[in-house]
Amino acid sequence: MIIDAHVHVGVSTAYNFSANADDLLRLADENGIDKLFVTDFTALVHDMREGNDTLGKAIRRHPDRLLGYVSIPTMNFDNGALEEIDRCVHEYGMRGIKIYSYPMIPLVRPSVFPVLERAASHRMPILAHSTGEECEVMASRVPEAFLMMAHSGNTALARGDWLRAVQAAERNPSLLLETASSAVNNGSLEYTISRIGAERVIFGTDMPLLEVSVQMARVSGAAISQAEKDLIFGGNMARMLACKA
Amino acid sequence: MTVWDVSGFVGAWGYWPLKERTASDVVALMDANGIERAVVGSTRALQSDWRLGNDDVLAAAASSAGRLIPFVTIDSTLPANADLLSDYAAVGAKGVRCYPSMHYNTTPQQLEPLCAAAQANGLVVTLVMRPIMDWSFAVAAVGPFEYLFTQYPEVQFVLHGMNYGEETWNGIRLNNKHPNVWLETSCLQGLGGIAQLVAQADTDRILLGVGIPLQYPACGIAKLEKAGISASAREAIAHLNARRLFAAAR
Numbered sequence: 001m002i003i004d005a006h007v008h009v010g011v012s013t014a015y016n017f018s019a020n021a022d023d024l025l026r027l028a029d030e031n032g033i034d035k036l037f038v039t040d041f042t043a044l045v046h047d048m049r050e051g052n053d054t055l056g057k058a059i060r061r062h063p064d065r066l067l068g069y070v071s072i073p074t075m076n077f078d079n080g081a082l083e084e085i086d087r088c089v090h091e092y093g094m095r096g097i098k099i100y101s102y103p104m105i106p107l108v109r110p111s112v113f114p115v116l117e118r119a120a121s122h123r124m125p126i127l128a129h130s131t132g133e134e135c136e137v138m139a140s141r142v143p144e145a146f147l148m149m150a151h152s153g154n155t156a157l158a159r160g161d162w163l164r165a166v167q168a169a170e171r172n173p174s175l176l177l178e179t180a181s182s183a184v185n186n187g188s189l190e191y192t193i194s195r196i197g198a199e200r201v202i203f204g205t206d207m208p209l210l211e212v213s214v215q216m217a218r219v220s221g222a223a224i225s226q227a228e229k230d231l232i233f234g235g236n237m238a239r240m241l242a243c244k245a
Numbered sequence: 246m247t248v249w250d251v252s253g254f255v256g257a258w259g260y261w262p263l264k265e266r267t268a269s270d271v272v273a274l275m276d277a278n279g280i281e282r283a284v285v286g287s288t289r290a291l292q293s294d295w296r297l298g299n300d301d302v303l304a305a306a307a308s309s310a311g312r313l314i315p316f317v318t319i320d321s322t323l324p325a326n327a328d329l330l331s332d333y334a335a336v337g338a339k340g341v342r343c344y345p346s347m348h349y350n351t352t353p354q355q356l357e358p359l360c361a362a363a364q365a366n367g368l369v370v371t372l373v374m375r376p377i378m379d380w381s382f383a384v385a386a387v388g389p390f391e392y393l394f395t396q397y398p399e400v401q402f403v404l405h406g407m408n409y410g411e412e413t414w415n416g417i418r419l420n421n422k423h424p425n426v427w428l429e430t431s432c433l434q435g436l437g438g439i440a441q442l443v444a445q446a447d448t449d450r451i452l453l454g455v456g457i458p459l460q461y462p463a464c465g466i467a468k469l470e471k472a473g474i475s476a477s478a479r480e481a482i483a484h485l486n487a488r489r490l491f492a493a494a495r
Binding site: 015016017027031154155156158159160161162163182183184185186187188191207208209210211212213214216217218220221222 | 261410435467
């Protein structure tokens with residue numbers, strides 16, 4: 001089973017994409033992806049509750065294909081985030097949390113830790129668009145959380161420093177690395193697995209921003225075993241989701 | 246599908262552990278991924294010694310039985326260096342790669358002697374916005390260099406390294422405006438990027454870039470294989486356009 005752990009739904013004027021749930025599922029079908037773990041763009045950058053509701057309704061239409069992240073803007077960490085997490089779990093059965101760091105609004109601040117703790121209490125994975133340094137702080141402070149570093153450092157925010165991401169994961173056994181990125185550095189996945197094991201690498205595409213076939217090929221074309229590919233493509237996420245609170 | 250990669254490299258790599266360093270390593274990687282020929286520049290010339298880098302890449306090509314097509318790099322801060330291009334052409338160089346984002350002193354005006362020499366010697370000029378799609382590298386703005394496309398109309402310019410969004414739109418604009426501007430795909434990672442190029446740019450001037458051995462070959466090839474374009478467009482991008490470009494080059 002292939003589970004894409006990094007999917008956006010909605011309209012982004014900033015990134016020039018627009019995709020509803022049906023668009024995403026068509027892309028998934030074209031690429032052999034079974035389930036999509038989705039964050040709503042409106043919830044992340046505009047209106048938390050409106051966006052999470054939109055995603056929740058899409059999940060109700062496609063309960064076998066869509067998994068939902070409760071998206072929490074940083075400004076909401078101490079302004080209704082915990083209630084929103086509980087609401088989306090109970091109303092829509094959302095299974096994860098998405099948080100996002102910006103250069104001017106970094107997510108590591110005192111108010112992020114209760115969010116991580118609430119995620120841990122629900123056994124919800126957290127997809128954090130962040131840096132290696134930020135993930136070190138969060139993973140060491142709340143090691144019981146399933147913290148996934150979106151893009152594994154391959155972002156402008158993290159200066160493309162995926163080696164730093166690997167080092168952060170080596171020092172923090174609870175930290176997982178998610179694969180989606182424009183960067184396709186040859187040997188990076190093999191090196192990552194040699195340092196932290198395939199059990200802590202999670203497949204994602206960042207659709208509909210990035211070309212899905214490229215993100216698939218990064219894993220399928222890597223010089224690693226089929227068992228390792230299976231873990232990355234979905235086995236690891238399935239194992240996390242099987243952990244009940 | 247026959248594949249040519251117009252965006253390859255050869256040499257040691259100082260940024261992360263990489264197995265493929267030599268010409269034979271690169272050719273073996275090409276064989277494993279079905280790549281028939283690759284245009285290569287020297288990794289040494291990216292930030293270290295361009296003269297030794299050119300020696301590296303020419304030697305690599307000479308040992309490859311025609312599989313590697315060498316591009317050299319010139320320090321353009323001294324106009325007299327451009328005169329070396331004819332010497333490099335005489336020993337097999339097919340083009341020159343310019344790295345304004347890596348060679349921080351480069352101005353468009355400094356590239357004029359290089360472009361003139363390329364025009365005189367029938368060499369392709371690759372203008373590299375970023376060498377590979379890695380967020381740790383700076384990105385060059387192409388705008389200030391645009392007048393060179395008009396000033397040297399016989400030179401075929403390859404824009405190397407554009408990614409999604411405004412970079413794609415700008416590349417398409419330049420391709421449409423200047424008949425001597427070609428686009429390559431090694432850093433083009435947006436959803437449906439190649440289909441967008443085919444729809445909006447001149448398909449006959451789109452080149453497959455993979456970026457071996459610095460980028461995963463499977464990624465660069467998959468985006469073309471899966472692109473929603475015609476079979477003829479796919480073949481043109483995969484290798485036919487590159488064949489035509491280098492057949493025209495002396």
